[in-house]
Amino acid sequence: MADESLSETNQVDTYLDSLLESADTAxxxxxDVARAAGFQEEELHKLGMxxxxxVVNAVVHGNRYNAKKKVHLLISxxxxxxxxxxxxxxxxxDLSSLRDPLAEENLLExxxxxIFLIRAFTDEFHIRRLVxxxxxxxxxxxxxxxx
Amino acid sequence: MxxxxxxxxxxxxxxxxxxxxxxxxxxxSNLREGIRELLAKGNRKILLNLGEVSYIDSSGIGELVSxxxxxxxxxxxxxxxxxxxxxxxxxxxxxxxxxxxxxDDEAKAVRSFV
Numbered sequence: 001m002a003d004e005s006l007s008e009t010n011q012v013d014t015y016l017d018s019l020l021e022s023a024d025t026a027x028x029x030x031x032d033v034a035r036a037a038g039f040q041e042e043e044l045h046k047l048g049m050x051x052x053x054x055v056v057n058a059v060v061h062g063n064r065y066n067a068k069k070k071v072h073l074l075i076s077x078x079x080x081x082x083x084x085x086x087x088x089x090x091x092x093x094d095l096s097s098l099r100d101p102l103a104e105e106n107l108l109e110x111x112x113x114x115i116f117l118i119r120a121f122t123d124e125f126h127i128r129r130l131v132x133x134x135x136x137x138x139x140x141x142x143x144x145x146x147x
Numbered sequence: 148m149x150x151x152x153x154x155x156x157x158x159x160x161x162x163x164x165x166x167x168x169x170x171x172x173x174x175x176s177n178l179r180e181g182i183r184e185l186l187a188k189g190n191r192k193i194l195l196n197l198g199e200v201s202y203i204d205s206s207g208i209g210e211l212v213s214x215x216x217x218x219x220x221x222x223x224x225x226x227x228x229x230x231x232x233x234x235x236x237x238x239x240x241x242x243x244x245x246x247x248x249x250x251d252d253e254a255k256a257v258r259s260f261v
Contacts, residue, residue, distance in 0.1 A: 052204055102242050113209070117237075
């Protein structure tokens with residue numbers, strides 16, 4: 001018998017402009033798919049924020065607002081999870097160069113919490129640098145079972 | 148809806164009532180400008196009422212931190228009032244809950260300023 005969790009259906013496959021408004025669009029799309037899949041309200045909030053932060057990173061740090069570059073958003077839904085992939089066309093970055101936002105010396109830094117929050121609000125977080133350019137971020141959020 | 152701010156004077160404390168979303172862009176710049184103007188006018192006791200804030204992203208958290216440090220750098224105090232559960236959770240997981248003074252009671256918060 002096929003594993004249903006592996007038979008994903010693409011719900012959203014779209015290219016977004018390198019604008020901050022694209023974060024709103026992506027957040028709403030992901031939340032709509034997750035709501036239709038039966039995710040609970042708090043999980044919707046966490047997924048929405050993780051997607052927002054990912055798209056903001058893609059627009060601001062990846063594509064640097066370049067109107068010629070797009071953000072590819074792919075949202076897949078399966079029985080027990082939502083998978084969201086956000087890909088930019090930027091130069092990529094080294095994950096190990098990020099500061100620890102929880103370190104005492106960084107607590108009062110104005111920025112640097114985006115990826116930390118994405119990790120905190122999702123069940124899986126994968127990031128990879130693409131060749132010749134671009135960064136792909138994949139988020140997975142599992143549906144919580146209501147007891 | 149991006150963040151909307153309105154301020155009122157309670158004794159020598161300025162209470163800023165914030166509503167809406169504090170996210171990268173208009174929401175966070177509204178907050179930044181509001182705090183900057185208050186400090187420029189000489190206000191040094193600022194109470195940020197976040198009771199009607201529905202959403203804060205990492206940029207919004209950064210603006211709260213920036214408001215806190217800007218106030219402190221000008222010998223001021225900035226405290227938080229009426230956090231929603233989501234905002235409180237965000238401050239806890241980012242360890243900022245220990246940085247800010249947080250109140251649920253406005254009168255008590257106003258009295259706490261020295």
